[in-house]
Amino acid sequence: MRLRRLFLAAGAVVAAGALALAPAAQASSPTGGPIAAIGVGGNDADLDHIVALTMKTASVQLAVYGITTNLTCSAGSAGGLVHGGSTGLSPNAGFDLSSMSLTCPSIFPGTTVSFSLACNVTAVFNDSNVHDGTTVGTDVIDAGTSAKVNRVDGSLNATNGAGTQCVQVSISNGCTFRVGGSAAVAFDETAKTTNTQDLYLSGSGLQVKSPSGCLGAVTNNQPITLTATFNVDSTDGLVDFRRTPNVPLGGPIAAIGVGGSTATADHTVALSMSSAAVQFALYGITTTFTCSGGSAGGVVHGGTGQGSFTLTSMSLSCAPFSIWSLTCDVGVVFADNDVHNGTDPATDTIDTGATVAVRRVGGALNATNGSGTHCLQASFNMSVACAFTLGGSASAAFDEAGNVTNTQGLYLSGSGLQIKSPSGCMGSVSQNQAITLTADFNVYTADGLIDFRQ
Numbered sequence: 001m002r003l004r005r006l007f008l009a010a011g012a013v014v015a016a017g018a019l020a021l022a023p024a025a026q027a028s029s030p031t032g033g034p035i036a037a038i039g040v041g042g043n044d045a046d047l048d049h050i051v052a053l054t055m056k057t058a059s060v061q062l063a064v065y066g067i068t069t070n071l072t073c074s075a076g077s078a079g080g081l082v083h084g085g086s087t088g089l090s091p092n093a094g095f096d097l098s099s100m101s102l103t104c105p106s107i108f109p110g111t112t113v114s115f116s117l118a119c120n121v122t123a124v125f126n127d128s129n130v131h132d133g134t135t136v137g138t139d140v141i142d143a144g145t146s147a148k149v150n151r152v153d154g155s156l157n158a159t160n161g162a163g164t165q166c167v168q169v170s171i172s173n174g175c176t177f178r179v180g181g182s183a184a185v186a187f188d189e190t191a192k193t194t195n196t197q198d199l200y201l202s203g204s205g206l207q208v209k210s211p212s213g214c215l216g217a218v219t220n221n222q223p224i225t226l227t228a229t230f231n232v233d234s235t236d237g238l239v240d241f242r243r244t245p246n247v248p249l250g251g252p253i254a255a256i257g258v259g260g261s262t263a264t265a266d267h268t269v270a271l272s273m274s275s276a277a278v279q280f281a282l283y284g285i286t287t288t289f290t291c292s293g294g295s296a297g298g299v300v301h302g303g304t305g306q307g308s309f310t311l312t313s314m315s316l317s318c319a320p321f322s323i324w325s326l327t328c329d330v331g332v333v334f335a336d337n338d339v340h341n342g343t344d345p346a347t348d349t350i351d352t353g354a355t356v357a358v359r360r361v362g363g364a365l366n367a368t369n370g371s372g373t374h375c376l377q378a379s380f381n382m383s384v385a386c387a388f389t390l391g392g393s394a395s396a397a398f399d400e401a402g403n404v405t406n407t408q409g410l411y412l413s414g415s416g417l418q419i420k421s422p423s424g425c426m427g428s429v430s431q432n433q434a435i436t437l438t439a440d441f442n443v444y445t446a447d448g449l450i451d452f453r454q
Contacts, residue, residue: 032128032130034126036089037086044245047085051234052079052233055231058104059228071104071105076103080120082234097122100121101114108173117168121167123187127154153186177211180206184201195233196231198230203225203227204225206223253335253336256302256450261302266301268446269297272442273293275291277289289318289320291439294439297314311329327373328375331369343408360411367392374389385424386429396411397411400452407444414435417435
């Protein structure tokens, strides 16, 4: 009996010690679920975000003349887009890679090899066990089948929907082939110290396709394995595969509020240039002129059903074209379908439009009015009496975030504009040639901050 009690007591001590040494159960972490949205920089809007991939490690394995050969790559990169919000959900691609370059040894000694893409390579993520967040301390269950914390599983498709094999391999001796098929891919959400993340490719499932000039070294449909780890960087922020959307979904513009009021009224606005440049070809040579100062004025049309500014005056000093003015009113029309109520950067996080940057509302500046008149004119400020007008339209974006001076931002990206009716320019410019006006303006209205509302 004493011996039995001794064994029981010893067992209790061992069990207690084991419990003390075991990691605490993470009861605060909710159960994972399927991917509901892809957030980038805390933004879950349906937008594309540019990503750059830098190779950390990579190797290629394939049979050369029937002998298994391993090749270790020394450098590489790729670029493309991550499709944010719901646009990147399976069966759609979460990542779309449009360029790729790898530096790897050739299968033929004394030759060089290059890798490129003939079409976009896509990564589709269908992990059923993801968790909101990218912090290691809390984001503990994005494991999928890879069983590693923070990894989101999917597949990389080297053959597109049209049946084209997208990866091209070219060797300097004339051997070429494509790589097709699909392979397992995993995205590690954990942020590195450089604010980047990792993409892992485990390339079994890929095949050599259409070899030509390879002297029988490789054959059609033989397996090829590409194993690689890439550093992923998006200037818009960390990528987060989420089980719940991060922010309320936006909607189309229903009204413009000014100073908290959505009453139908025009509000005077003053624009002050913070930076601007003009680019066009002079005698066929692309030339850029930096503007030294400028301003504009007009009204913002507030109220329900509104979505536009009207500029009634503009003056830019962009030597040698130092006289830029308006011959008629210029409209700036906003048709963004993803706006959100408010102008506070802490809460108004999805007025992104096509510009990707937070709080920006997308639209267009129309330099040609409804009557076909080209409204923006330029005059040469030298002995030559060269003058012309600008027509067409250009992308515009309005940044709702108010700064310390209670102003906001209007950004013009002027590709889409054209030179019209050149006069006295001695052939330096021609009718309908492209001209780009890129400008940032501070926008101020005494009636208060402007808010594009859903």
